[in-house]
Amino acid sequence: MIPVCRLADLPTGESVRIDTAPPIAVFHAEGQLYAIDDTCTHQDASLADGWLEGCLVECPLHAAAFDLRTGAATCLPARRAVRTHPVTVEDGMIYVQHAAEEGTAA
Amino acid sequence: MKSVAVIGASLAGLYAARALRAEGFDGRLVIVGDESHRPYDRPPLSKDLLTGTTSPDRLALADAEEIAELDAEWLLGTEATGLDTGGRTVLLDGGRTLATDGVVIATGAAPRRLPGPAPAGAHTLRTLDDAQALRADLTRGPVRVVVIGGGFIGAEVASSCATLGHHVTVVEAAPLPLVPQLGDTMATICAALHADHGVTLLTGTGVARLHSEGAGNRVTGVELADGRLLPAEVVVTGIGVRPRTAWLEGSGLPLDDGVRCDAGCVTPLPQVVAVGDVARVDGIRAEHWTSATEQAATAAHNLLAGRTVTTHRSLPYFWSDQYGVRIQFAGRRLPGDTPRILEGSPDDRSFLACYEREGRTTAVLALNRPRPFMGQRRALARAAQPATT
Numbered sequence: 001m002i003p004v005c006r007l008a009d010l011p012t013g014e015s016v017r018i019d020t021a022p023p024i025a026v027f028h029a030e031g032q033l034y035a036i037d038d039t040c041t042h043q044d045a046s047l048a049d050g051w052l053e054g055c056l057v058e059c060p061l062h063a064a065a066f067d068l069r070t071g072a073a074t075c076l077p078a079r080r081a082v083r084t085h086p087v088t089v090e091d092g093m094i095y096v097q098h099a100a101e102e103g104t105a106a
Numbered sequence: 107m108k109s110v111a112v113i114g115a116s117l118a119g120l121y122a123a124r125a126l127r128a129e130g131f132d133g134r135l136v137i138v139g140d141e142s143h144r145p146y147d148r149p150p151l152s153k154d155l156l157t158g159t160t161s162p163d164r165l166a167l168a169d170a171e172e173i174a175e176l177d178a179e180w181l182l183g184t185e186a187t188g189l190d191t192g193g194r195t196v197l198l199d200g201g202r203t204l205a206t207d208g209v210v211i212a213t214g215a216a217p218r219r220l221p222g223p224a225p226a227g228a229h230t231l232r233t234l235d236d237a238q239a240l241r242a243d244l245t246r247g248p249v250r251v252v253v254i255g256g257g258f259i260g261a262e263v264a265s266s267c268a269t270l271g272h273h274v275t276v277v278e279a280a281p282l283p284l285v286p287q288l289g290d291t292m293a294t295i296c297a298a299l300h301a302d303h304g305v306t307l308l309t310g311t312g313v314a315r316l317h318s319e320g321a322g323n324r325v326t327g328v329e330l331a332d333g334r335l336l337p338a339e340v341v342v343t344g345i346g347v348r349p350r351t352a353w354l355e356g357s358g359l360p361l362d363d364g365v366r367c368d369a370g371c372v373t374p375l376p377q378v379v380a381v382g383d384v385a386r387v388d389g390i391r392a393e394h395w396t397s398a399t400e401q402a403a404t405a406a407h408n409l410l411a412g413r414t415v416t417t418h419r420s421l422p423y424f425w426s427d428q429y430g431v432r433i434q435f436a437g438r439r440l441p442g443d444t445p446r447i448l449e450g451s452p453d454d455r456s457f458l459a460c461y462e463r464e465g466r467t468t469a470v471l472a473l474n475r476p477r478p479f480m481g482q483r484r485a486l487a488r489a490a491q492p493a494t495t
Contacts, residue, residue, distance in 0.1 A: 043147065
């Protein structure tokens with residue numbers, strides 16, 4: 001489990017990038033927490049810097065979009081999904097569990 | 107329409123092919139490309155590919171699954187040499203011909219070159235092969251690199267070369283690079299990135315010629331118009347591009363710094379559309395990644411409709427990555443528009459600025475501020491195009 005930040009420090013509509021390898025982006029969208037791989041599968045851009053709309057995040061470079069719930073790419077130019085990672089909150093602290101390479105979204 | 111030929115197997119060509127299939131075109135689709143590669147993304151060539159943080163196979167714009175889905179015939183390593191619009195035939199090199207009902211012109215642009223033959227070690231950067239040849243020259247140990255042209259490509263190449271540990275000088279003919287794109291104030295800030303990273307920027311001087319010597323005719327230096335000689339083992343010329351329209355001469359299509367077409371990317375012949383860097387759409391030729399993808403959808407729709415039924419006036423957008431700074435620009439800035447910093451500071455090389463004219467925002471620029479930039483870009487797009495489709 002990787003500590004991210006306090007829930008109070010990540011209001012709805014905000015995101016934070018954690019420097020794991022590869023880096024993970026954690027979003028607080030529509031009252032839910034989501035964690036996905038931070039790097040757009042199209043080209044090197046941080047999705048934590050992306051534009052949040054509902055459960056979609058739009059890449060800040062080329063407007064590829066990903067569904068935070070599944071990691072699926074919903075808009076070109078990205079075609080490959082990003083991995084999703086389980087998020088939990090304990091004692092007001094957000095934690096991410098780094099999903100293994102296998103068995104995640106293809 | 108039973109058959110469509112897409113001439114040009116790059117970003118715009120692939121997106122046009124995709125759009126044709128997405129619109130339900132199920133006829134014969136032929137994609138002609140003069141390079142031997144399937145469509146790949148060019149922006150990383152001057153950055154991640156040069157520095158070695160990505161490899162050519164990761165630049166492919168379509169994977170095997172999508173290639174199969176497209177169900178196209180690929181004529182790669184094949185150059186289109188002419189278009190017989192009366193006979194609806196594309197002429198190919200080697201004397202071959204290709205009969206087709208519709209044509210998508212997506213031949214892009216070719217880099218401008220210095221006059222005379224290029225000695226070994228002198229490069230331009232447009233294609234994957236160009237980038238790999240340059241990288242090969244940069245991986246043999248530290249060298250002196252002279253980059254001719256201080257625009258975005260030149261600046262990105264200079265940045266990549268500096269990252270690789272080379273000694274880099276950028277030569278720019280204008281008093282300051284990037285002024286046409288960014289205006290004086292913001293161009294000054296961006297030009298300062300070179301000095302931040304130990305790269306010399308020489309402005310206000312043109313290049314007289316390249317010096318070379320030896321049996322291999324290798325470049326040894328760059329002679330400037332003012333007589334100075336800059337020793338160099340590698341020279342990269344980034345002085346802009348020309349739309350690739352030579353093959354269309356005599357076709358009857360209007361050629362004027364690109365293939366002239368209407369706001370729907372349709373030429374005077376409804377069965378011929380043009381997209382990407384080669385297209386002059388409604389008087390404007392854009393050399394932007396995003397324009398190419400957006401035009402492709404519009405052009406495909408109109409080609410299948412047989413006339414211009416939809417137009418698209420997108421908000422110009424481009425970006426550049428140099429020296430670890432992501433520069434993003436959107437909008438239509440005119441000379442005299444006043445830039446205003448909205449947040450951040452130029453001193454930190456991280457800020458968001460808007461350009462204003464008579465109280466209106468005309469464009470927005472960000473250095474390392476992607477998220478607020480997106481918000482501004484969206485607002486600008488909403489303001490600029492009220493219901494265009």
